[in-house]
Amino acid sequence: MAFFEVKDLSIQFGGLKALDGISFELEKGEVYAIIGPNGAGKTTLFNCINGIYQPRAGQIMFKDKNIRGKKPDKVAKAGIARTFQNIxxxxxxxxxxxxxxxxxxxxxxxxxxxxxxxxxxxxxxxxxxxxxxxxxxxxxxxxxxxxxxxxxxxxxxxxxxxxxxxxxxxxEPELLLLDEPCAGMNAEEKQDMIFWVKDIQDELGITILLIEHDMNMVMDISDRILALNFGRPITEGKPEDVQKHPEVLKAYLGEDEGECAA
Amino acid sequence: MDMKRDYYEDVQVFTSKVIVFWLGVLILALAIFPFVAKNYYVYVANYMAINVIVVVGLNLLVGYTGQISMGHAGFFAIGAYGTITLMTQAHFPFLLALPCAGLVAALFGFLLGLPALRLEGPYLAIATLGFGITTTQIIGKIKIFGERQGLHAPDLTIGPWHIQTDKDFYFVLIPITILLVLLARNIVKTKVGRAFISIRDADIAAETMGVNLTFYKTLAFAVSAFYAGVGGGLYAFVLRFIEPELFNMFMSIMFLTMAVVGGLGSMMGPVGGACLLGLLDLQLRNILEIPYFGQWIKALSESYFTMTGVSNIQLIVFGLILILIMLFEPLGIFGIWIRTKKYWKMWPF
Known part of the structure; x- marks a missing residue:
């Protein structure tokens, strides 16, 4: 069994499918990043893991126990801590x-x-x-x-x-969720934060699930990356592969108008 | 200054010798006070002490946990009636009946806390307001509580000590007050208090850090109700006679005003607020006895407001104070204290 696993997670707000069939696994001790444009559902995913939102379907397995639907304080007790995007x-x-x-x-x-x-x-x-x-x-x-x-x-x-x-x-969590730890920081603070995240991984042995927009940081510290768009997974893999994936480029940069016309 | 620091300093009750000294002076002054003051002022001091107990408890709920209550007169009434009934019907000694009545109030606080989990802000205010009014209405219908006629407090003896005068009761009341304030202060400084404050400041973050919102919100209600209950039990012996009409909505609002004027979320602020407004409350009832000004106020009130004179002038003044405090000093007396302290530290710059 994987250390932490999300299986077919879906949540809906009214008619909007904020998350639609998200699945991924985390190995113990790795840094796993989730990227995607604004509104892709990254923070919603964190809120589902934390128990702030109650997902409609799917499973969240942490150390062989399903923690979906548990209250936030019980999730914390299980060993998952998080930081917030807006402090x-x-x-x-x-x-x-x-x-x-x-x-x-x-x-x-x-x-x-x-x-x-x-x-x-x-x-x-x-x-x-x-x-x-x-x-x-x-x-x-x-x-x-x-x-x-x-x-x-x-x-x-x-x-x-x-x-x-x-x-x-x-x-003293076993899994740490970091929601945009570098947002709004200057270059120096970002460097410090990168060091700390690495230290947390290496010295404290804490597994890290990370949301971040700063691609330099993501490419630098993450072992694997999951790219989301409109609540659906686009691709998963090593940083260099995800970076080159055509769907990811399309989601971030938009389609080339000229190409469409042609 | 001693350079070696200790983590215990962060939570110490008395952070410096200066504070210990001033506290000693205060206790000495409180001990001498009833021997030098007129009997009426001993009664005033008792009344202020009761307010201090209730407002410190209310502040744990409103100031620290961020949950409003406009029904504390209800808990106050439960404590007062509970203490008297336990003493007259079940023949409990006073020092046992008082905490028991407090616990009954705490139980009601817990029950009120349950629906409060789903309510916030103005909705919670209305719900608790309803509780306060309902409680006194129900008490007024129960025979054992003397219905509308009210109850007389029984004779009070603690061991061989027969308590008869305000002065005697003063020496029962003041130690209890000091003890309860110190306990509240310790609660705030330790785990439970931090959980309360975290719920007030950022409840979602608190929850993701492992704070059980259900437990701590209801706990805050229960603790706060306990303080109000104990205050009520003591109040019954200050007045020696209680009736349902005493514990009305204005009383709840007065407690809240005292906490706000003192400064929510600080420990000494509400103590100051309770003393100041408690004193004002009693003094304003005698406003008509002030030469010239009293007659002027009476004439003004009769020609513009009401035929009966100025029976409720304290409510008008309290409302005015509340508005002024909200406008100019949202941190209340505590805020003024902090600024004064800063000013003198920096003086003469």
């Missing part, structure tokens, strides 16, 4: 606390033990310190020390994207 951070918390939320599933402090946080040696106190150490490692990994105690709402866009990545990493 979805908790604006009134600082960086540390935002990433701490990624540790939510690993913390056992409930209402009562939390309420009786009297001192360093209380259960909640010990747990807070232990997990903050863990978060500090992520902050070090992503070079976020400068933003550590700042409210994230006022931080630069690129930093916010990094914090989102950090929050997803704090979940």
């Amino acid at each position: 979805e951070l908790f604006n009134n918390m600082n960086t540390m606390e935002n990433i701490m939320l990624g540790r939510h599933l690993y913390m056992k402090t409930g209402l009562f033990r939390g309420a009786f946080l009297w001192g360093k040696n209380s259960f909640a106190g010990k747990e807070e310190v232990a997990h903050r150490k863990k978060v500090e490692e992520i902050i070090d990994f992503l070079d976020l020390q400068a933003a550590r105690n700042k409210l994230v709402g006022g931080l630069p866009y690129g930093t916010q994207k990094q914090i989102e990545l950090g929050r997803a990493l704090a979940l």
Whole structure:
């Protein structure tokens, strides 16, 4: 069995088939990219995997279990974390606390033990310190020390994207969904992001499913690519093959008018 | 400054010695207060403390979780009636009846939280408003609760201590208030509080990070209702007599106003808001006793508003304060505090 597999996934909004029979498999440890023009259904696919949308048909198998139709928090528990295209951070918390939320599933402090946080040696106190150490490692990994105690709402866009990545990493996922991690970043920030994605793959051994418009990045880091258009798969394969595929070129660049006339 | 930092600093209750010092001063002042103040002002302090409890609880729901409630008078009533009934009918001691009544209120909070999962914004406001009104209407029809006539609070004894005056009750109420505020503050700083805030700021992201929305939203309602219930139970002994009409819609709105004026989503803001507006509420009832101004207000009201004078002037003033706060200082008293602090830190630049 594959590590992660999507089989014949379809979802419809009214009369619009946003996804129509999508199938692909992920090997453990690879970086798999999904590309396609705007409105191709890439983010919809992520939302289906996450459980934010409920697909009409198909299967999503993660480690031999069907996770289709599960609620987002159960999907997170299964070991899938994600980042968002439009940043979805908790604006009134600082960086540390935002990433701490990624540790939510690993913390056992409930209402009562939390309420009786009297001192360093209380259960909640010990747990807070232990997990903050863990978060500090992520902050070090992503070079976020400068933003550590700042409210994230006022931080630069690129930093916010990094914090989102950090929050997803704090979940210690086995599969990480990255929705346009480089969107709106400058060249330097993009380079950093590429390094981190590679590091996450190599050092942490996390499988990555990636949506990205920046073709340089996609060609650079992905092992395999799936191209979508209008909710249907066009082609799948190695970066260099997908790049040359005529259907992909057509979807991105449009058809040559002259050729049509002729 | 000590250069060696500890992660515990992030969640510590008392972040510096200065705060511990001022808290000590505050507690000392609170302890001396009833011996120097007139009896009426001890009653005022009790009333303010009740408001602090309810508004801190309400703030956990509205300020931190981002779910509105306009029905907190309902939980308040459940707590008040629950405490008295448990003491008179089931002969519970006061210190047991109070948390039990709080738990009953929490149960109702949980039940109200269930439909609230599907409602947002104005729809939730209306649903909770309906709950508040319905509760008091139902209570007014039940015989054991004294129907429309209301209930008298029983004599209050804790162990050998017989509590008779406002001053006695003050020493029961203030420690409970301080304890509840500290507990709320700890909840906010730990896992549950972060889950609450995450739901308010970005609920979809919170869910994909593993926060169970159903659980935490209903939990927020339950905790908030518990605070209101405990506040209600204590209020019954401040007034010594309760009736259904007491717990009306205006009470719910007043609690909400206090939280907003104090500053939603901060801990000390709502405490300040509750104290300030609680004081104002009682003082404005005596507005007619102010020389000249009182007569002027009365004449104004009689010629333009109502024949009965100014029985509800506090509501008019509260509405005005709410509008002004929303326009000029959306963060409330807390926002003003933050700005003042910044100003003095930077002074004289």
